[in-house]
Amino acid sequence: xxxxxxxxxxxxxxxxxxxxxxxxxxxCALINGRQVALFYFPARARVYAIDNFDPVGQxxxxxxxxxxxxxxxxxxxxxxxxxxxxxxxxxxxxNPEVVLDTWNTWLExxxxxxxxxxxxxxxxxxxx
Amino acid sequence: xxxxxxxxxxxxxxxHQFLQSLAxxxxxxxxxxxxxxxxxxxxxxxxxxxxxxxxxxAEDLAMGKIDQYREWGLNVLxxxxxxxxxxxxxxxxxxxxxxxxxxxxxxxxxSYPFVPPVPGHDRDHCLVYRTIEDLEAIKAxxxxxxxxxxxxxxxxGLEAAKALRDLGLETHVVEFAPxxxxxxxxxxxxxxxxxxxxxxxxxxxxxxxxxxxxxxEHHVHRMEFADGEVLETDLILFSAxxxxxxxxxxxxxxxxxxxxxxxxxxxxxxxxxxxYAIGECALWDGKIFGLVAPxxxxxxxxxxxLNGGEAEFAGADMSTKLKLMGVDxxxxxxxxxxxxxxxxxxxxxEAEGTYKKLVISSDNKKLLGAILVGDAESYGTLLQYMLNxxxxxxxxxxxxxxxxxxxxSAGLGVAALPETAQICSCHDVSKGDVQGxxxxxxxxxxxxxxxxxxxxxxxxxxxxxxxxxxxxxEALGVEVSHDLCEHFAFTRQDLYNxxxxxxxxxxDELMAKHGKGGKGCHICKPAVGSILASCWNNxxxxxxxxxxxxxxxxxxxxxxxxxxxxxxPRIAGGEITPDKLIVLGEVARDYxxxxxxxxxxxxxxxxxxxxxxxxxxxxxxxxxxxxxxxYGKSVRTxxxxxxxxxxxxxxxxxxxxxxxxxxRYKGLRAPHKIKFAVSGCTRECAEAQSKDIGVIATENGWxxxxxxxxxxxxxxxxxxxxxxxxxxxxKYIDRVLMFYxxxxxxxxxxxxxxxxxxxxxxxxxxxxxxDSLALGDxxxxxxxxxxxxxxxxxxxxxxxxxxxKRFRQFVNSDKSDSNVVFVQERGQIRPARPEEKEIEAQPIxxx
Numbered sequence: 021x022x023x024x025x026x027x028x029x030x031x032x033x034x035x036x037x038x039x040x041x042x043x044x045x046x047x048c049a050l051i052n053g054r055q056v057a058l059f060y061f062p063a064r065a066r067v068y069a070i071d072n073f074d075p076v077g078q079x080x081x082x083x084x085x086x087x088x089x090x091x092x093x094x095x096x097x098x099x100x101x102x103x104x105x106x107x108x109x110x111x112x113x114x115n116p117e118v119v120l121d122t123w124n125t126w127l128e129x130x131x132x133x134x135x136x137x138x139x140x141x142x143x144x145x146x147x148x
Numbered sequence: 149x150x151x152x153x154x155x156x157x158x159x160x161x162x163x164h165q166f167l168q169s170l171a172x173x174x175x176x177x178x179x180x181x182x183x184x185x186x187x188x189x190x191x192x193x194x195x196x197x198x199x200x201x202x203x204x205x206a207e208d209l210a211m212g213k214i215d216q217y218r219e220w221g222l223n224v225l226x227x228x229x230x231x232x233x234x235x236x237x238x239x240x241x242x243x244x245x246x247x248x249x250x251x252x253x254x255x256x257x258x259s260y261p262f263v264p265p266v267p268g269h270d271r272d273h274c275l276v277y278r279t280i281e282d283l284e285a286i287k288a289x290x291x292x293x294x295x296x297x298x299x300x301x302x303x304x305g306l307e308a309a310k311a312l313r314d315l316g317l318e319t320h321v322v323e324f325a326p327x328x329x330x331x332x333x334x335x336x337x338x339x340x341x342x343x344x345x346x347x348x349x350x351x352x353x354x355x356x357x358x359x360x361x362x363x364x365e366h367h368v369h370r371m372e373f374a375d376g377e378v379l380e381t382d383l384i385l386f387s388a389x390x391x392x393x394x395x396x397x398x399x400x401x402x403x404x405x406x407x408x409x410x411x412x413x414x415x416x417x418x419x420x421x422x423x424y425a426i427g428e429c430a431l432w433d434g435k436i437f438g439l440v441a442p443x444x445x446x447x448x449x450x451x452x453x454l455n456g457g458e459a460e461f462a463g464a465d466m467s468t469k470l471k472l473m474g475v476d477x478x479x480x481x482x483x484x485x486x487x488x489x490x491x492x493x494x495x496x497x498e499a500e501g502t503y504k505k506l507v508i509s510s511d512n513k514k515l516l517g518a519i520l521v522g523d524a525e526s527y528g529t530l531l532q533y534m535l536n537x538x539x540x541x542x543x544x545x546x547x548x549x550x551x552x553x554x555x556x557s558a559g560l561g562v563a564a565l566p567e568t569a570q571i572c573s574c575h576d577v578s579k580g581d582v583q584g585x586x587x588x589x590x591x592x593x594x595x596x597x598x599x600x601x602x603x604x605x606x607x608x609x610x611x612x613x614x615x616x617x618x619x620x621x622e623a624l625g626v627e628v629s630h631d632l633c634e635h636f637a638f639t640r641q642d643l644y645n646x647x648x649x650x651x652x653x654x655x656d657e658l659m660a661k662h663g664k665g666g667k668g669c670h671i672c673k674p675a676v677g678s679i680l681a682s683c684w685n686n687x688x689x690x691x692x693x694x695x696x697x698x699x700x701x702x703x704x705x706x707x708x709x710x711x712x713x714x715x716x717p718r719i720a721g722g723e724i725t726p727d728k729l730i731v732l733g734e735v736a737r738d739y740x741x742x743x744x745x746x747x748x749x750x751x752x753x754x755x756x757x758x759x760x761x762x763x764x765x766x767x768x769x770x771x772x773x774x775x776x777x778x779y780g781k782s783v784r785t786x787x788x789x790x791x792x793x794x795x796x797x798x799x800x801x802x803x804x805x806x807x808x809x810x811x812r813y814k815g816l817r818a819p820h821k822i823k824f825a826v827s828g829c830t831r832e833c834a835e836a837q838s839k840d841i842g843v844i845a846t847e848n849g850w851x852x853x854x855x856x857x858x859x860x861x862x863x864x865x866x867x868x869x870x871x872x873x874x875x876x877x878x879k880y881i882d883r884v885l886m887f888y889x890x891x892x893x894x895x896x897x898x899x900x901x902x903x904x905x906x907x908x909x910x911x912x913x914x915x916x917x918x919d920s921l922a923l924g925d926x927x928x929x930x931x932x933x934x935x936x937x938x939x940x941x942x943x944x945x946x947x948x949x950x951x952x953k954r955f956r957q958f959v960n961s962d963k964s965d966s967n968v969v970f971v972q973e974r975g976q977i978r979p980a981r982p983e984e985k986e987i988e989a990q991p992i993x994x995x
Contacts, residue, residue, distance in 0.1 A: 035959070040960075042691075044667065045702075047954065048958055049959050050958045050961040055965070073967070077709065079968075080967050081699075081711040086695075087695065088669030088670055090669060092666070099707055117216075117219045117220065142219075
């Protein structure tokens with residue numbers, strides 16, 4: 021019940037449980053018709069959500085990439101051509117012109133909630 | 149501040165380079181850019197157009213990418229041509245009726261092929277060679293004919309001739325001038341080129357003036373020449389030079405040259421200061437530049453000018469280095485020796501088919517020009533001498549004469565080059581730029597390429613660039629860091645030893661004891677994952693190891709460009725029973741997989757979706773198959789010939805040995821992939837000498853070859869030991885491979901590894917055969933551990949509920965990836981191309 025209430029407040033929709041996620045690696049979910057790559061970091065109780073579509077390789081593969089960190093920031097390396105994307109902002113570390121959509125997420129107990137409204141930091145910055 | 153309205157007319161190579169340069173300048177956000185592109189697709193590489201006939205797709209040739217343009221915020225209008233420029237009101241009007249106002253306008257309208265106005269030039273099957281649409285027309289026309297003629301023997305004409313030949317036509321080249329490539333070559337060079345091209349089956353007719361084209365008797369056309377000769381053909385391709393596309397400029401009242409071309413000044417401005425012209429449509433100092441590099445230079449000047457900079461266009465060197473139908477042809481500077489007092493050195497070697505000529509100044513001091521046919525090796529050096537007016541050595545001929553007694557021919561040290569020397573002509577990068585990049589922190593060739601773009605165009609300058617980068621690094625006293633990455637201040641070899649000696653079994657443990665913190669990265673994680681697997685051979689999909697794997701290892705399959713996977717079951721030694729072959733066929737048929745035979749004597753099944761992998765493997769395992777490790781940096785295959793069992797010439801049972809070897813080493817992970825082959829006699833049908841480990845049967849046992857490979861830089865394996873019995877052979881292979889795993893860099897093939905071992909082959913023999921490091925027993929027992937702990941990863945995975953959970957497209961839906969679309973080709977599936985997926989590509993308008 022409380023999960024649902026919270027879901028309405030934050031406009032998040034339940035997507036899956038923690039058990040469906042893979043620690044420090046990715047899975048993919050279908051949210052409002054968009055493919056969203058989810059990366060779970062149990063120690064931070066955090067799930068990062070970025071677009072699953074690789075704009076360079078033109079395929080839905082980013083959830084199958086490799087997670088790493090550079091100078092403290094978490095990134096995801098594309099499995100096709102190895103471009104790295106900041107998990108927090110969606111920005112490509114190897115080409116700042118490219119910015120992926122990201123989604124806000126919450127863990128409520130075992131339940132993962134995702135705000136279906138995508139965010140694009142690149143657009144935010146430019147219109148600011 | 150309001151943005152500058154910038155309209156770019158034309159999106160060819162130079163138009164694209166202009167946009168790229170503008171983006172690189174970081175000031176794109178100051179402009180509201182609209183790009184008109186009359187073709188149905190964005191800029192593509194016209195230099196490599198002929199590769200379209202040898203397998204390259206429009207996509208491969210693409211330079212402008214719609215997503216990239218979208219990221220840049222450009223307003224792109226495809227299929228739309230500007231038909232009017234109103235200079236006074238600063239408006240452009242398109243053929244679709246779009247009217248746009250501009251503050252600045254850039255014309256990059258390029259050129260069109262010149263078609264001589266001979267009677268009959270406009271008959272059907274008379275075509276030109278400029279756009280992808282032209283190529284489609286040529287392809288369609290060629291399919292109906294047997295003979296093709298290219299009119300024009302310049303560099304474009306010869307490219308076009310290659311295209312016709314690739315299409316299977318009997319190909320002729322008709323040239324008005326008395327020789328091929330009359331602009332770039334002299335008589336002797338043109339003559340040698342002609343003989344080389346004729347040897348390739350293309351017939352050359354020089355000194356031919358076409359009078360008219362009429363109906364042929366045996367073919368579609370008959371070409372009649374001024375000398376009374378005739379030539380019958382089905383297809384005529386005009387490639388007799390280019391003319392600037394200046395009509396729009398002419399009609400808009402901009403100044404154009406008498407023989408065409410839009411007049412520009414050093415700032416690339418036309419007679420209207422708000423309108424720029426760049427590339428082949430522009431006329432500078434009475435010259436049209438028909439090469440891409442000067443066009444790129446103009447694009448950069450225009451960008452600098454728009455950004456308020458001072459850069460000016462100062463002309464361009466027209467030296468060229470080409471490969472025409474596989475023949476190297478270079479022309480530098482005053483190749484014809486027209487400078488008063490110029491002297492020539494020439495060297496013609498008809499046996500080898502090489503011609504080299506130097507044109508030097510009357511005082512013997514400077515190089516004015518050069519021609520190279522058949523051997524382009526000294527192009528880079530000669531070009532630098534010419535461009536930078538470097539004093540020639542006392543005996544300039546040494547630069548083109550072959551070295552007689554093994555002495556190195558006179559090269560040019562990079563130290564001798566002035567700072568202004570242009571290293572990369574495609575991207576106009578000077579020696580000074582490279583020095584600046586190195587001083588600014590670039591410490592590898594890759595860094596310098598990324599920072600300056602040098603070497604990323606045609607690639608011709610990479611050897612020179614490499615030695616310059618190395619020279620600069622040494623000069624700065626830079627000790628190149630051998631740290632694996634930002635997470636570990638160790639080499640791969642160090643990490644291997646730490647993991648071995650301290651018995652470390654996980655990435656986290658290694659990071660805690662020896663790392664610098666963080667989650668690791670795409671460099672250290674797979675490297676450590678590989679070392680752990682080489683040492684302890686644990687299940688790679690164990691939760692603590694799975695996060696280390698590259699995607700192919702994570703899903704135990706090879707990801708293809710569309711995100712689907714290919715599956716390669718092990719077929720040891722290439723031996724397979726009919727029943728198992730039938731199973732492969734049935735599985736491929738049932739799952740509609742594209743099927744192809746690999747170079748390693750296996751069968752590759754393509755187009756499996758992530759969620760299908762476990763099911764497919766379930767069937768393969770039931771039929772007795774094991775994983776083939778095609779996805780891993782690991783032992784791949786042992787190829788074999790049929791051997792003495794069947795072959796009349798076979799000396800020993802190569803198939804039996806290949807199967808034993810493959811079963812011994814299967815699953816072994818290493819710094820890079822490892823391929824083997826076994827041949828049953830010296831005829832070497834298994835091509836063992838091109839493998840990391842090659843074995844060839846002799847009358848007295850087996851000869852062992854090591855450290856060969858095919859691929860990008862092929863290298864023959866070296867003969868390591870002769871006439872071995874099987875036990876000794878296995879012992880040596882154990883030791884060589886484990887020593888490789890212990891001491892190689894990450895992603896280093898055995899060939900490079902051995903070349904970098906101090907002492908090379910002799911040292912390796914000493915370690916392995918003479919046991920000079922007393923490591924032999926240790927290496928063998930480490931290998932024995934891997935052999936004994938082998939298990940098929942797929943067999944384990946299909947029975948592991950936890951591991952199987954990852955093999956689904958969505959955690960919250962049973963749907964499949966809708967972006968995976970196949971079409972039929974030659975009776976099988978292949979991934980649909982973007983245009984086949986009907987992705988809406990235009991018009992794109994982004995904020």
